[in-house]
Amino acid sequence: MPVRIWGDAVVGLRSPVPQVQEIVFRNFYTAFLSVRVQRPGPGGSRRWMTCLRDLCLMPCPHTEEGSQDYFCLHRHQVSMSGWDRGVTSLWCSPLSAHTPGWLPLQGSGAHVPLTPMAARVPVPHSAPPALTGRCLPWTSSIWGGLGVLGGCPKSCPQSVPAPVVTLPVPSLQMLCDLDQVTAMRFILRQPSPVWLHFTIEDLQIFPLGQKSPQKDFPSWLSQLTPPEQPASLHGELPDPEKVSTEVQQMWVLTEVIRARQAAARIGRFDVDGCYDVNLLSYT
Amino acid sequence: MLEPDRGLSLTIARVVQRLQGSSLHSQLERQARVSLHKPEIKLESLKEDIKDFLKTSGWEKKLQNAVYSELNVFPSPCHPAAPPEHIKEPLAYMRKAQGSWEKRILKSLNSMCTELNIPLAQKRPANEQKELLNKWNEMGTDEPDLSLFRPVYAPKDFLEVLMNLRNPNYENGEQPSFRNHLGLIQVPLKVKDIPELKEDFNELGLNIGQLGIDDSAQVPPEFFENEHVRVGQKVLAEQDSAAAQQYVRQGCPTALRADLWALILNISNQPEDILYYEQLKSNVIQHDLLVDSLIYKDVKLTASNDDYYFVFEDYLYQVLLCFSRDTSVLEHFTYSSATPPKSYIQGKLGMEEYAVFYPPNGVIPFHGFSMYVAPLCFLYHEPSKLYQIFREMYVRFFFRLHSISSHPSGIVSLCLLFETLLQTHLPQLFYHLREIGAQPLRISFKWMVRAFSGYLATDQLLLLWDRILGYNSLEILAVLAAAVFAFRAVNLMEVTSLAAAEAVLADLSTLKVMPLLQIFLFATVT
Numbered sequence: 001m002p003v004r005i006w007g008d009a010v011v012g013l014r015s016p017v018p019q020v021q022e023i024v025f026r027n028f029y030t031a032f033l034s035v036r037v038q039r040p041g042p043g044g045s046r047r048w049m050t051c052l053r054d055l056c057l058m059p060c061p062h063t064e065e066g067s068q069d070y071f072c073l074h075r076h077q078v079s080m081s082g083w084d085r086g087v088t089s090l091w092c093s094p095l096s097a098h099t100p101g102w103l104p105l106q107g108s109g110a111h112v113p114l115t116p117m118a119a120r121v122p123v124p125h126s127a128p129p130a131l132t133g134r135c136l137p138w139t140s141s142i143w144g145g146l147g148v149l150g151g152c153p154k155s156c157p158q159s160v161p162a163p164v165v166t167l168p169v170p171s172l173q174m175l176c177d178l179d180q181v182t183a184m185r186f187i188l189r190q191p192s193p194v195w196l197h198f199t200i201e202d203l204q205i206f207p208l209g210q211k212s213p214q215k216d217f218p219s220w221l222s223q224l225t226p227p228e229q230p231a232s233l234h235g236e237l238p239d240p241e242k243v244s245t246e247v248q249q250m251w252v253l254t255e256v257i258r259a260r261q262a263a264a265r266i267g268r269f270d271v272d273g274c275y276d277v278n279l280l281s282y283t
Numbered sequence: 284m285l286e287p288d289r290g291l292s293l294t295i296a297r298v299v300q301r302l303q304g305s306s307l308h309s310q311l312e313r314q315a316r317v318s319l320h321k322p323e324i325k326l327e328s329l330k331e332d333i334k335d336f337l338k339t340s341g342w343e344k345k346l347q348n349a350v351y352s353e354l355n356v357f358p359s360p361c362h363p364a365a366p367p368e369h370i371k372e373p374l375a376y377m378r379k380a381q382g383s384w385e386k387r388i389l390k391s392l393n394s395m396c397t398e399l400n401i402p403l404a405q406k407r408p409a410n411e412q413k414e415l416l417n418k419w420n421e422m423g424t425d426e427p428d429l430s431l432f433r434p435v436y437a438p439k440d441f442l443e444v445l446m447n448l449r450n451p452n453y454e455n456g457e458q459p460s461f462r463n464h465l466g467l468i469q470v471p472l473k474v475k476d477i478p479e480l481k482e483d484f485n486e487l488g489l490n491i492g493q494l495g496i497d498d499s500a501q502v503p504p505e506f507f508e509n510e511h512v513r514v515g516q517k518v519l520a521e522q523d524s525a526a527a528q529q530y531v532r533q534g535c536p537t538a539l540r541a542d543l544w545a546l547i548l549n550i551s552n553q554p555e556d557i558l559y560y561e562q563l564k565s566n567v568i569q570h571d572l573l574v575d576s577l578i579y580k581d582v583k584l585t586a587s588n589d590d591y592y593f594v595f596e597d598y599l600y601q602v603l604l605c606f607s608r609d610t611s612v613l614e615h616f617t618y619s620s621a622t623p624p625k626s627y628i629q630g631k632l633g634m635e636e637y638a639v640f641y642p643p644n645g646v647i648p649f650h651g652f653s654m655y656v657a658p659l660c661f662l663y664h665e666p667s668k669l670y671q672i673f674r675e676m677y678v679r680f681f682f683r684l685h686s687i688s689s690h691p692s693g694i695v696s697l698c699l700l701f702e703t704l705l706q707t708h709l710p711q712l713f714y715h716l717r718e719i720g721a722q723p724l725r726i727s728f729k730w731m732v733r734a735f736s737g738y739l740a741t742d743q744l745l746l747l748w749d750r751i752l753g754y755n756s757l758e759i760l761a762v763l764a765a766a767v768f769a770f771r772a773v774n775l776m777e778v779t780s781l782a783a784a785e786a787v788l789a790d791l792s793t794l795k796v797m798p799l800l801q802i803f804l805f806a807t808v809t
Contacts, residue, residue, distance in 0.1 A: 024364050026364075028452075029452055059473075060473050062471060063471045063472060063473035064374060064450070064470070064471055064472050064473060064689055065472075065473040067374070068369075068373050068374050068375060069365075069373055070364050070365040070369065072364070193454070194453055194454050194471065195452055195453060195454070196451075196452050196453070196454055197452055202364075204364075268610070269566075269608065269610050269639060269640065269643030270570070270628075270639070271628055271636070271637055271639060274406075274628050274629065275404050275405075275406070275570050275628060275639065275643075276402060276404060276405050276406065276628055276629055277402065277403040277404040277626045277627075277628055277639065277641050278396070278402050278403060278626075278630060279393050279396065279397075279403065279626065280389045280392060280393055280403065280624045280625070280626050280641060281389075281624075281625045281626050281627065281632065282386060282389060282390075283625075
């Protein structure tokens, strides 16, 4: 039975987008996402460039984590919040030919070239083990090197201890600018054979100047103000104008907060004193 | 998945929004205003002086504790595009399963109501109100006829539902393969393995002092216990929630436990809290709910029959009846996969202005629910404080034990964690029990759903719940369940039926939880 081990989708844009600001989507069981964009190249031609390589959406592709989460990619994204805890673990394991659906490791059974993002890091077999290893049912031979992640002992047919090296998660970086984009290609990868389908849904691309809908919160909270230095009063009286402005500002702030009525918890569960309930509603 | 700055801003905004209008907020304002009379507050440096005053008077610490409490309870904000149901439960099929389960419960309650011809809720007549008020402190002496009432569901009914949970996108083949799990739970949630658990629970390690091990009679108290008590007193003096949470990972001294738990849960029992409890009490007096009879029945069947807890019967009614009327509990539904049942008063179906939640707190108790409250009665004797502690424990932890979700502390994950730990580290035992038709989860499920209440001796249970609070996670329940099986493995290997296996594990009252956990996590050869 053929196992769908990768998929790709091509999304075309109607007209060139001056600058892509944000890409928002909902995941559906895609483990890794790469994005390629078509941009004008030298001499007026258009060429494809990789702007994102193997962004990990599911830290452990055999399990549910991240499988239906919402993701947002910004043009200047420099770190992967939420996946910093994820450990990019690599392990090598001699895979048995009896296990259906598995492909043999390329090269020797003990070495697997690792390409979490851009760097290829060969792992020496003598590296000190960080964790007890678990075997991994897919290999680098499919697409020339892949970051392998997580630990999924329960769905692995063999729990062969193997040396494991833990590497820090590299920062996510857009590999090229998102300017003058004429086409985008989203390459979805799901190495685990346990899922029937995988895709991304509700894909939205926001050009510069148009941000994704944000929850409403006061603008004064969106700036992280550094701790203020206390005013130095050595031998000087402060400027009364300045003081009164500051006091006025604080007063206004207090009034703004007071005016914002917090949802009062009155604790009423009845309607005008009546709470005669006969049957529960199913809708 | 958000940019770090935006995520932090959203978190700050959410916490500010939640604390606005709270009694702490008005107290801080009042304190700031009062401080204006003090000589050390100068107009030129008003903002800084008030900030310093709040710091030195301990009010900043109270605010820190409140913020810490909010961060512990509410999940981190996800992308603004994520709808509210995604925050409740990210996986669509789990939401659907929870919805179906809830519908079953509603149908069960409706049919009980129709059969017995009793309304779900009605106003109590004046003479009944007076009677109830008079015997409020001795409701246990009442012997109402509860024979016609039956619990809405029992843990084993819930287990059947969890066993049938399937991800429609997962290849659940008929043929046994690596895709099928050998246990009862068939959903592929991520659960931790022992190395990860060792890291998470590293304060339970062999070289770190623990209450429950290093305070036994054979160990001189100078080695660990005296110093630990001294540190605990210091933590209480500082009134720091985060420090308390770290401290209790090594266990609470009995004399300090009540105060430490209250500090971690940020419960201070202010006059307005006592007033709120009294308001709930008056709600109980005014309206009679069918759910009250379910509570009565549950208490009579469980806690009243328990050697340790029967003395607290009256307290249990005072807490649980008020709990059912508490609308502030509705807030936890934003981060719970469950939804409160809805109804319409006076039969005005579909008219939103007559829509109400039933019961007012949205939680329908099941068989064994009162056992969540019973152990707390050893610590708190003042009803309003006992009530608040229980409510906070429920909206932080216990609600996850009876709803279907993918959360790591949810019951589904705990079941899978238990089965995986057992299968990985005691494969022979697991295989043997499976072969004789005694799937281990069938025995351990009831322990985990009740957080071991009623199964362990109370002092051991409280040591376990110390760690639930300390680690802000229920995963320790699954680890303990596996550790219990490991402890009794030799006997279990000899049984040949489910009934015999249950008999081996029927009595846990002699077990010491901390040595079991330590051995299982840190001293078992993998």
